[in-house]
Amino acid sequence: MPRYGTGALADLPVSVLAALGVPGGQNVLDLPTLPRQCVLIIDGLGWEQLRAHPEDAPFLASLEGGPLTAGFPATTVASLGSLATGLPPGGHGLLGVQVAVPGAGRLINCLRWGDPEIEPETFQPAPTVYQRAADDGVSVSYVALGFYKGTGLSRATTRGASYRPAEDLGELVGRTERALREGDRAYVTVYHSDLDSTGHRYGTGSRDWRFQLRFVDLLAERIASVLPDGAALYVTADHGMVDPTDRVDFDETPALQAGVAMLGGDARCRYVYTAPGAEVDVLASWRETLGDRAWVVSRDEAVRAGWFGQVDPEMAPRIGDVIAVPFTDMAIIASQRERMASLMVGMHGSMVSAEQLVPLLKVIRP
Numbered sequence: 001m002p003r004y005g006t007g008a009l010a011d012l013p014v015s016v017l018a019a020l021g022v023p024g025g026q027n028v029l030d031l032p033t034l035p036r037q038c039v040l041i042i043d044g045l046g047w048e049q050l051r052a053h054p055e056d057a058p059f060l061a062s063l064e065g066g067p068l069t070a071g072f073p074a075t076t077v078a079s080l081g082s083l084a085t086g087l088p089p090g091g092h093g094l095l096g097v098q099v100a101v102p103g104a105g106r107l108i109n110c111l112r113w114g115d116p117e118i119e120p121e122t123f124q125p126a127p128t129v130y131q132r133a134a135d136d137g138v139s140v141s142y143v144a145l146g147f148y149k150g151t152g153l154s155r156a157t158t159r160g161a162s163y164r165p166a167e168d169l170g171e172l173v174g175r176t177e178r179a180l181r182e183g184d185r186a187y188v189t190v191y192h193s194d195l196d197s198t199g200h201r202y203g204t205g206s207r208d209w210r211f212q213l214r215f216v217d218l219l220a221e222r223i224a225s226v227l228p229d230g231a232a233l234y235v236t237a238d239h240g241m242v243d244p245t246d247r248v249d250f251d252e253t254p255a256l257q258a259g260v261a262m263l264g265g266d267a268r269c270r271y272v273y274t275a276p277g278a279e280v281d282v283l284a285s286w287r288e289t290l291g292d293r294a295w296v297v298s299r300d301e302a303v304r305a306g307w308f309g310q311v312d313p314e315m316a317p318r319i320g321d322v323i324a325v326p327f328t329d330m331a332i333i334a335s336q337r338e339r340m341a342s343l344m345v346g347m348h349g350s351m352v353s354a355e356q357l358v359p360l361l362k363v364i365r366p
Contacts, residue, residue, distance in 0.1 A: 001351065002069040002088070004309040009070050009358060010082035012039065012236060013129040017086075019232070020185050022136045025086075032364055035185045036231035038176065040223060041083065042216050043076060044196030044348075046240020047357035049204050056210045057217040059224075060235065065361035070239045072307045073269035073325075074348050074355040076196070077110040077153065079238030083189070084157035085126045088309020092126045094156065095308065095318050096349075098264040100273055102317035107264050113152025124156035130187070131160030139183035143175045144191040161189065169219050177226040186231075192219060196241070199346035203243035209346075224363040231365045237358040241346045244268070246330040248290065251337060255289045258282070264320055266341065267331035268349030271320025279321045286324055294326040295351075307351070325350050 017025035047067040054061035081094035146165030166172040202208040259278030264271035333342040
């Protein structure tokens with residue numbers, strides 16, 4: 001279960017604010033009080049995967065730190081939302097890759113957005129930690145690929161930060177160094193996605209993934225080398241990853257299709273939106289079909305169990321009526337409606353430790 005409030009990803013940004021002296025934040029993670037704070041987000045760098053390959057990441061393996069829980073679902077959209085707001089997914093509403101637009105009878109892909117009718121600032125209305133820091137006089141920057149600037153997800157999650165496009169590893173380091181030296185206090189977030197995309201294509205057991213991990217290790221080492229005095233670097237991730245080989249195909253399984261109006265989420269965290277009055281039957285059918293390979297629960301059961309943290313009532317209808325979360329070597333694909341996603345090797349979203357645990361590694365320059 002995600003450790004919301006004591007050791008989850010959402011606790012990192014509020015602890016950073018407190019360490020910067022921004023009023024209203026609680027330093028849950030007991031970070032040192034320093035005027036310059038940098039968070040490096042390595043997409044897809046799970047704690048267990050990192051510990052399994054110390055020879056490919058000698059710098060990261062040498063750092064002090066331990067694991068945080070990502071939050072549920074363990075996916076980029078939800079985690080970037082938590083890193084942006086300091087809230088669990090149930091609070092900021094970016095609850096997965098594909099979620100329902102309440103009352104509209106359609107889904108929105110929160111990763112790609114692609115829905116001009118939905119304003120990101122409205123869909124994710126919570127103030128960001130970057131806005132809070134900037135309002136208190138902190139110099140706030142977000143360093144990432146220029147491709148992401150102005151996208152729906154970036155508008156939902158980076159408000160308040162000066163977006164600094166960086167197209168390669170050298171630019172990531174150079175722009176981070178300059179941003180960290182601005183003003184009397186600085187809060188810099190750096191985001192790098194290549195490890196995640198390599199894992200999706202080839203899996204975390206591949207040589208490709210391990211070679212990419214070496215570049216990630218070098219990036220972290222180079223950023224650490226340019227930290228000014230009075231700065232802290234925190235290396236973390238949005239989720240881990242597994243390489244499931246057992247595939248259940250929704251599009252070829254009639255027992256899973258009966259009573260289903262829309263299929264959301266992704267292969268390791270399925271949101272099932274039922275036709276009116278069909279929830280009980282769909283829940284029973286999915287439980288019987290998936291058996292002991294997945295947790296299959298109703299929305300109310302998941303909310304009561306605290307999977308999403310505190311859920312804003314306005315966000316609850318975005319969650320599926322039924323939620324199916326594989327905890328074995330299984331993925332629930334949809335080969336016709338999600339052709340590219342169904343071909344992925346590496347996947348994530350569940351609450352197993354390989355997907356849920358992410359690192360929090362520290363470099364301190366007092």
